[in-house]
Amino acid sequence: MNNFAYAKATNAAQAIEQLNGNTQNKIVAGGTNINDLLKYFVTQADKLVDINPFIDNHAITPLENGGVRLGALVTNADTAYNPVIESKYPLLSKAILAGASAQIRNMATNGGNLNQRTRCYYFYDVNTPCNKREPGSGCSAIKGYNRIHAILGQSENCIAVFPSDMCVALAALNATVNITGPDGDRVLAFADYHRLPGDTPHIDNNLKHGEIITGIDLPAKGFEKNYSYLKLRDRASYSFALVSVATGLDLDGTIINEARIALGGVAHKPWRVTAAEDFLKGKEATQDNFAAAADIILQGAQGYEYNNFKIPLAKRAIIRNGMMALNPDSQRPGAQPSL
Structure with missing residues (x-):
């Protein structure tokens, strides 16, 4: 160091x-x-x-529009176990508790969660070429051991994935990010916060140097009745997702009024395709319809030598998670999935 x-x-x-x-x-x-x-x-x-x-940004507070503001300096653990988040935004609580270890959740902050770097093996190995560390040096993962890497949104310059669980739920919930900096305050839609690698893989997000996240706003709608977070990983404890899915449904009986689906572990940012959500509107919540939505979400997916399995795995995860969202009790330990 x-x-x-x-x-x-x-x-x-x-x-x-x-x-x-x-x-x-x-x-x-x-x-x-x-x-x-x-x-x-x-x-x-x-x-x-x-x-x-900081005197501010350490609290979770209600907003006049019925939503909630997450202070950027509130820890992940305090956010996940906050009674308002547990009851109104259980999708977010479940996602946070699926990430990292309890010790890390006790330290990690909400603002920091958004800004964490990718966990590519080669990014952390300074003896190998990596465009994220040294632009123009090359991407070792493309022809290397790429089992955990991206299948969507990647470029010839980088196939790393964004590791956060919390951010997958925030993407599904349509959160917004409050930022302050030398030029004053601004608000950024969560979908616009993180970047795809393109020709600048060393730039992970659209936060400018000198700017600080002060809070994250959740809208009033939390999908507390029908939701599910599914994280598929190599081991159950402290492991990054191979594929994760956050699903929120607004149902009228078995008919979908609104659907939100976001994926983690598959791209350089939480992956959400609104065309798939629009497809599900007015349709019955069935395996076949979730499968069709999955095909829309995964359109253009590309695997590499060691991670081709992630494409069919992601489709199965989207279907399974959609069915689990019909009965959130199915997510309790020992419960059987609705498939």
């Missing part, structure tokens, strides 16, 4: 001043990702600006 300076900030203005326009000055909150990046020399920092002392 390289030497760096350390500073504390009690508000956003102080943090922005400490960053001082130097791209090697970085924010630290929970530190569950930045510490790894520094330790393995994946990134360097001249200064870490600790924003934990």
Whole structure:
């Protein structure tokens, strides 16, 4: 780990001043990702600006429109176990609890969850070429061991995937991100926050240097009656998703009034295709209709030598999760899926 300076900030203005326009000055909150990046020399920092002392952004508060604001500095654990989130946004609670270990959830913050870097083997191995670390050096994963890598939205420059579980649920819920920076405040739709790799795989999101996430807003609609989060992984404990699916349904009997489906573990950002959701409107919630929606979501999917299995796995996961959303009790330990 390289030497760096350390500073504390009690508000956003102080943090922005400490960053001082130097791209090697970085924010630290929970530190569950930045510490790894520094330790393995994946990134360097001249200064870490600790924003934990912020007076604001440590709370979950109601909004006038019936939604909820998640403070950026609230931990993942406190968010998942918050009574309002558990009752009104259980899809988000389930997704958070499927991610990482309890110890990490106790440290990781909501804002940091959005900004974590990809977990590609080659990204973390500084002895191999990686366009995310060193633009123009090449992507070792394309012809390497690519079992966990992307099947959607990838480019010839990068096939890494975004690792968050929480963000898959936030994508399905149509969240928005509140940001402040040197140029003032702005709000970004969650769908516009993360980026696909394209020709700039080293840029993970649309947060500008010097900007800070202050909160994440959830709309009033939480799909608390019919929802499911399914995470398929190599082992049940502390493992990133091979494929994950967040599903929320608004039903009239067995007819779908509205559907939300977002995938994780398959792309450089949470993957959501609104055309598939539009297809499901007015249709019965059946395996056949979820299968047809899955085909729309996975259109253009491309596998590589070791991850071709993820395409049929993703389709089965979408179908299974849609059926599980009809009966959220099926997600309890020991319950049988509705298939």
